[in-house]
Amino acid sequence: MNRYPSLRRATVFAIVALVVFAGVAGVVASQPSQSVAPAQTGPAGTVVVDEGETSNGISTVAGTVVVRGTVDGDVNAVSGDVVVEETGTVTGNVNGAAGSLRIAGTVGGNVDFAGGNVVFERPARIGGDVNLGAGNVLIAGQIDGTVTVGADRITVGPSAVVAGDLRYDGALNLQEGATVEGSVIRDDSIGGGMGPAGWGTNWDIPGWVDTVYGFFANLLLGALLLVLFPRFSNEVADAVEERTVRSGGWGLLLLFGIPILLVAFAITIVGIPVALLGLMLYVLAIWVGVVYGEFAVGRYLLARLGSEGKWKALLLGLFVFVLIGFIPIVGGIAVFLALLVGIGALGSGLRGRFAERRGGGEREAKTGDDGEAVIGDRPGSDVGTEAGETR
Structure with missing residues (x-):
């Protein structure tokens, strides 16, 4: 019952x-x-x-x-x-x-x-x-x-x-x-409807306040990602630039496939806690995907201008999408495409890291106790960690 x-x-x-x-x-x-x-x-x-x-x-x-x-x-x-x-x-x-x-x-x-x-x-x-x-x-x-x-x-x-x-x-x-x-x-x-700026909100605030808030919220998340996971963030941006179509395909699959799985879990009482946890992680992944997608675009544009730097790329990418957002329809499409390639590259990167660590554990079990790192370019490399990474 x-x-x-x-x-x-x-x-x-x-x-x-x-x-x-x-x-x-x-x-x-x-x-x-x-x-x-x-x-x-x-x-x-x-x-x-x-x-x-x-x-x-x-x-x-x-x-x-x-x-x-x-x-x-x-x-x-x-x-x-x-x-x-x-x-x-x-x-x-x-x-x-x-x-x-x-x-x-x-x-x-x-x-x-x-x-x-x-x-x-x-x-x-x-x-x-x-x-x-x-x-x-x-x-x-x-x-x-x-x-x-x-x-x-x-x-x-x-x-x-x-x-x-x-x-x-x-x-x-x-x-x-x-x-x-x-x-x-x-x-x-x-509530304010289902639109991107008003979904589930009851506050009557000016549009520019919402835009500024969104920019700085994305900037804060992007900064945390770049500080905590510098190499992984660059790998995600690489995937967006070098495998754009493939990343978009993965993004489409994840964006629509995960909710179907969560609904299947939520149908049963036993699966409700899993579905609720999955829902929170899914929302977070969407946000991270958007920020990574915009960061990748900023890095690409910065390279075309003959410059580089992850912080400049983050600022440029977020600012460009703020400007595009003022264009009706086009702005929403641009953010959606950034989400697709960003979440696709994120999912692909996480899958690669999981496979790498799993393979590393299996290989280490076979090598005994010599302490030599199996996954990585050399013993003692920093593969599997983000601390001290540079690009």
């Missing part, structure tokens, strides 16, 4: 929401599209319920979920996109996290979702409540319950009908002609 259902649900949701933050575009993209069989469950490339078909329910990790027919039950999805077309009907609830959610059809129950973009088109009809955390939300259809939404931008179109209250946190555009039969209430406790 599950004694901790709330803990399990919270753990799973926190993990899958990270996929959205990373801009998931399909976590199992290599698998082919498939039409849904009754009670579709598990990973799939693209899950489709065609018009005229009926599924008993969908629980999946997929690149895209499209409902054109009938789902007689719930849709639980961690996906790149979830779409309920105008001909589509979901008799139960729609739950999960995705890059985008678009509903033009009918949902009989509630919609609880975290997504980058959420759209309820004019023909949409939601029978229950709507709870959203998103970057952008557009409501143009009919919602029979209460709407609770935290987002960067919230638009309620002229064709929208909300039978209950509209509780929101974010920039609201309530257009003329929109009908909200209950109260329109700004609720700062909901």
